[in-house]
Amino acid sequence: MAAESSKAGEKRAEMEVDELLKMLQLSEEEKDGVVLAKEDRENLPAVKWMAAAKLLTAKEFSVTSLVSTMRSAWNPAREVTFRSIGKNLLVVQAFCLGDWKRIMEDGPWIFRGYALMLEELDGSTTIPSEMPSKVLGWIQIHKIPHLFRTEAIVKQLAAKVGEVQEIEMKAIASRTGDFHRVRVKLAAAKPLIRVVTLAPEGQARILLQVKYEKLPRFCAHCGLVGHVHLECGAGEYTEKDLQFGSWMVADAESWHPGTPRFRSSAPGDREMPRDGGGRGGVKPTRGGRGQVGGRGGRGPMWKAKVTTTSESGSRKRTSADVGDDNKDDRELDDMASSPVKTAAQAGVGEEPPPGARKQLVMDAGPVVPL
Numbered sequence: 001m002a003a004e005s006s007k008a009g010e011k012r013a014e015m016e017v018d019e020l021l022k023m024l025q026l027s028e029e030e031k032d033g034v035v036l037a038k039e040d041r042e043n044l045p046a047v048k049w050m051a052a053a054k055l056l057t058a059k060e061f062s063v064t065s066l067v068s069t070m071r072s073a074w075n076p077a078r079e080v081t082f083r084s085i086g087k088n089l090l091v092v093q094a095f096c097l098g099d100w101k102r103i104m105e106d107g108p109w110i111f112r113g114y115a116l117m118l119e120e121l122d123g124s125t126t127i128p129s130e131m132p133s134k135v136l137g138w139i140q141i142h143k144i145p146h147l148f149r150t151e152a153i154v155k156q157l158a159a160k161v162g163e164v165q166e167i168e169m170k171a172i173a174s175r176t177g178d179f180h181r182v183r184v185k186l187a188a189a190k191p192l193i194r195v196v197t198l199a200p201e202g203q204a205r206i207l208l209q210v211k212y213e214k215l216p217r218f219c220a221h222c223g224l225v226g227h228v229h230l231e232c233g234a235g236e237y238t239e240k241d242l243q244f245g246s247w248m249v250a251d252a253e254s255w256h257p258g259t260p261r262f263r264s265s266a267p268g269d270r271e272m273p274r275d276g277g278g279r280g281g282v283k284p285t286r287g288g289r290g291q292v293g294g295r296g297g298r299g300p301m302w303k304a305k306v307t308t309t310s311e312s313g314s315r316k317r318t319s320a321d322v323g324d325d326n327k328d329d330r331e332l333d334d335m336a337s338s339p340v341k342t343a344a345q346a347g348v349g350e351e352p353p354p355g356a357r358k359q360l361v362m363d364a365g366p367v368v369p370l
Ligand SMILES: [Zn+2]
Pocket: 219, 220, 221, 222, 223, 224, 227, 228, 229, 231, 232, 233
């Protein structure tokens, strides 16, 4: 305990020095720097596979446990290093392309219900020129009318939600209609998008529901990721103030390839890698799902959980949970969260607003909360 607080003190002192350095009036000698000519700069060996990482939360957390959780979630083939460079700011470096792709493409990575945001670094600055501010994730755009199922249209629709990374053009069947999947980077500073509107000329506009295959904790009031509505402002909201909810999170069974329901609803529709496909860069983009099989035996248990509601009861209980009613401690044990886990398991549904459990009826018409 004492060691930890003295460490925190050191860190604070270091940050204060950084601030001080910025305000100093430099002497001529100090200003006279080492000049790097363009060609010298270009000849520098490239810094590879390095990213800045930041947890999307205002709360305190243990960097040590974040690091060990991510190490176990990423399960890298080679070493992955972590270096703390500020409060809630780390530099992560991988040493092979496979590990790098998994870390950068298989997110969202969730720790205690909060997203770990990553931003690639070129190593040319001490402090990242662009702070990590995006959350990677797969979204589903539901029930796009057949006529409009072109890549260009799906891309434009998805771009309303986030920065498009990858589009799967094959529609996937589910209990509640089919959908298209897109991997996007969500801007952490913007509220989550719940619907996208398609407005074909000469035709009434069509609202299409967006579902998220995995979401960190998000706010039912303002729609931002990183806190829940009870922590938003004074946290006192009526049901109608809660415009976002767990209905935005896709049923894991609708996209999780290991479940019998999925297999029967979309026979042969997609491959089901069983060897942790994303690792080693073989199928990085499918790694999140492939990994489920790779981790072995999680499917059925998972399904059973998912068929309950997305309340705290559906959370995966680890051995450490047993007989432990402390929610925070339970979260600590349940934070190694790669895309294989549902948002509910990761804690999103922990405090579902009363309105959140209601279904959203999206039949190419207006939003009608029941
Ligand atoms: Zn909020």
